[in-house]
Amino acid sequence: MFEASSMMFIYVETPLHAGTGRGLGGVDLPIQRERVTGYPIVQASSLKGRLRAEGRKKSKESPTEEERKQGWLSTAEFEAIFGPETERASEHAGALSPGDAKILLFPVRSLAGVFAWTTSCDVLARFLRDTEIVGLRPEWNVPPEPASGEVLIFGTELLARDGVVLEEFTFSHQQSDEIQEIVQNIGKWLAQNALPEGDEYRYWREALPNRLAILPRDAFRDFTVFSTEVITRVRLEPETKTVAEGALWTEEHLPVDTLLYAPLMATPTRAKNGIQLSGAEVLARVSSLGLTRTVLGGDETVGRGVVALRFVTGGAS
């Protein structure tokens, strides 16, 4: 069983295509989703592969004292944490196990306020459940489920004339002070604990509580299914500069400003190379790699999949 765990928050900065390879639905190349809820996810294996690649970049045979302070790993530590290279994969398993990245906030076009970070009681309740596993205890509760066609918000920023207009759909809004306070608390907590830490996010940390919209669960699900970004791509014939036969396809992406979270779990290292780290030490090494940004999913060479990361250990809130 795992000895230590923490939470990794993933904020999408350019459209993210964590794909399934093929689809028989409306979009040719759909994104990964949960079977039951239909919510977008990024599978654990994608995260593990990326963290491993970043770890490898920041490891060398014997880093200097100075480099160690900057989060560099020795090759032996790298192998103990992430597991040996493929040809020796049978020697021992790595010590780090990420979970699937799940949805927490999904941005939706809003008539007022440009866009809203939407979520639902289902998602928030599930997030609370998952934070319990990693020992992170947010000090807020899930609000009561909004009635069909209603939205829970704080403040007036998202209010257009008739209510809150998301995409082409209008939601009326709850006035009660009590509800407003719950939404504000959740927004503040997410801004402080889940959004990336950098200075460039200061503006967004302030904006989040005012643009948080808690939707009825069905409405939220529909947005995550039907309001993702669909990008059409083509391959041209170099000679004629017209579309090559059959080379016109659509790709689905998670939109910019989506917030996901993934639990990171760790066991003590199993390597026989002299490196012995506890689970907590493994997580500490991974967090101190200094990973504020990385790339996930496909289409890396057309600039897609840039994400900002934040590592939060239990009890830190």
Next chain:
Amino acid sequence: MSVQRTTEQKRAERAWKAVKEVREKQEKQKEYLALARSAPADIQTNGLAQTLAFWRAKGESHHQALYKHVSAWVMEQLGHSGKDLLAWITDANTSSDHYRQATVEAQAFLVWIKRFAEAELK
């Protein structure tokens, strides 16, 4: 044994009929296929009402055919048989929630239309 059929089966059956009708009667089969192919992405990008209005504005026989197929099916599913989908969406009494349901239904139906059109129309 239960004879109750899933909504997916019913969508598939209707989509099959629609595409068969296109194959037998429609002159612009290739155009219908291209339109059906892009329809789900168009709705996702522009919204259902916008997309329907666009088909209506173009108004060639393949636009009309696809419009008719989607409109009839969605209206039937939402319990408004015989009404026109675009007129219903733009009606002041139609709530946002119902419009969202219509979008979801249209998308689910178009997946079948697209699949069958790709198989049957050249």
